[in-house]
Structures are given as C-alpha cells and as structure tokens.
Amino acid sequence: MPPTTKRSARPHSDHDHANCVTDAIARAEAVCAERGARLTENRRRVLELVWQSHAPVGAYEVLERLRKDGTHAAPPTVYRALEFLMEQGLVHRIESRNAFVGCPQPEQRHAAQYLLCEGCGDAVEIEIGGLARKIVSRAAELGFAVAAQTVEAHGLCSRCQQIGA
Amino acid sequence: MPPTTKRSARPHSDHDHANCVTDAIARAEAVCAERGARLTENRRRVLELVWQSHAPVGAYEVLERLRKDGTHAAPPTVYRALEFLMEQGLVHRIESRNAFVGCPQPEQRHAAQYLLCEGCGDAVEIEIGGLARKIVSRAAELGFAVAAQTVEAHGLCSRCQQIGA
DNA sequence: TTCGGTTTTGTTACTCTATACCATGATGCC
C-alpha cells in the first residue's frame, strides 16, 4: 500500500515530495528563529499547504485546504500569512498566475526567476547568472532604481514536450 | 488656454502626449492592415484609451472610460478587445499589476521588458540586450522550451527618486 | 504578576479582476 504522501494535482516528477515539505518547514523554522520572526501555527500551516506541490497555488486554494483541516478561516487569514511568508522570502508570488509557490532557498534573499510549465503547471525556480544584476544595471543607466524584479518564463518542461509530441 | 490634451493621472513627463496616442493609432492601423487583422472601432477605441497615459491601465478603468463616451459596454467587450490587441502585440499586459499598457514598437514581435515606477505609476518598455535570448538559452539547457517571457522591474524612476529625496 | 503596548488573528463586508455562456449582428466568400 502506497504511503500517504500527497502529490501535485498533476503529478509529474517521481521524487518523494514529502521530503520537500518537511525540509521546507525545517528551513523556515530555522530562518525565522534566526531572524526573530514568528512562524506561528497559521503561518506554518499555510507554508505547508503551499508546498503541497511544485505548482503555484492560489490563495483561495490554500483557503480551501485550510478549511478541510476544520480550521475556520477567511481570506484575510490566508493573505496575511502569505504576506508574512513573502516578507521572509519563504514563498514567492507568481505574478502571471496570481499564485504562490514555496522558495527552495529561503536562507538568502534573492530575486526569483521562474520557469512555468503550461502543461503540468509546475514552477521551477532557477538562477540565471548575472541576469538580476544586468537588469539592475541597465535600469540604473536610465536613472531607474530597481527594488524588486519579476522574471517568469512560460513554456513547456521537457517532460510535457515529450508527452505533447 | 491649454489644449485638450489628456494627461496621465499622475502626470510626470512634459512631452506632448497627444502625439504618443496618434502615433500609436497610426502604427496600429498600419500593422493591422499589413496583417489582415481587423482593427474595428471598438478595438481602436480601447487601444486609444489604454494609451491615454504611460501608466498601465486596468480593464475596468478602460471600461469606465468607454462608458463615458456613451458606449454601453460590459467587461467582455473590453477583455475581448484587449485580447485582440495583445495578440497583435499592440498592448502588453503588466502581470504584476493586472493592467495593460500600449506597446511603443508593435511592428515587431518581442518579449516585453518593463520598468515600473512605484511613485508615478509609469511603465517604460525597455530592451535589455541579450536578456531574452539568455533566458531562452538557460531554459533550453534545462530542457525547457520558452514560449513567452515576463520581465518586470519595480522601483523608482529618476524623477520620483528626486521627489522622494 | 499584573499592566499596557505590540503583534497576530477573527469576522464581515466589499471591491476589483476575469471568464463562461448564449444570443445577436456584421463581414465576406461562393
């Protein structure tokens, strides 16, 4: 009998995703402890729910999942938790989907860059060397001071290309 | 007495913006003619309204402006026009604002890159040399086929930096 | 330990953004 490991709605990669979740939570607790930020039960739970897949999840989907726990939550509950998690760099917002996804490397603040698959829905955070810096410096040439960046590439992951082929 | 030229809600640059609008419309008509795309009255009007400022404008703001003309429009009217205009590359969607802005160079399809000022709201479309290509090639290394990109930098334009200083 | 300020959560109601669906009208080709 298979374990109770939860999977993405459109599962794709075969890794043991339970590890991703527990690892993410552990790291979140570590960074919050170090920073003196309060990872309350609600916030921890929302983070866990966001991490249930590698596909970005909408705030209202998080809300539903919360309610299935028996919690009596309303939209502000979720949005406030997400706001905190974003401030701490524990989740990123995917602008082109109005959705949220866990950050695999929260210890160090960074400009997020994503590959977003239109087939399976997964979001893969990447780092393109020098890209963030290039944006900042080009903006500076135009007198513009960059405070935050959004870099999202939409397309098909290798697996979805094969399926569609 | 000043001309009837309309300005941005938070006007900023002193150029004669009426030129921007008429130029944009002229170029839109040209590209549509060449492509056999039908720039109908509605679509032309929506494009005009989007161009009323250099700040991205929400679909519902366009809707309001349309109605002030006496037109009896509903949301789908606006969204359909915007969809057409985006297909033709005449407007771009600013994902981080759920809003739309006219493209200053619609003749040639391209991945849009924007500087978005949090002070005045203006969006400046830029082209960072090699950036789009770099994203595509790094994605390709990971087996990911990029179909579209979103690059948005948020911060303060030079003018707003001075004001805030 | 009790007080009082700060932070977090609860609750309600609402605004803004976007799309599904079906009907109607225009356009242009044969």
Added chain:
DNA sequence: GGCATCATGGTATAGAGTAACAAAACCGAA
C-alpha cells in the same frame, strides 16, 4: 442569396484581494 466565420451584446458568475474594526495572544517591563 446562402453560408461560414468573425465580432459584439448582455447576463451571470467565478476568482482574487482588501478595508475596517474587534478580539485575542504575546511579551517585556513595572
């Protein structure tokens, strides 16, 4: 004219996000 295709009208509803205020939990100091 007949017919397919494209564009619009119009209603209803789904989805995303926030304002505002009240209650509760937390925490450091008196």
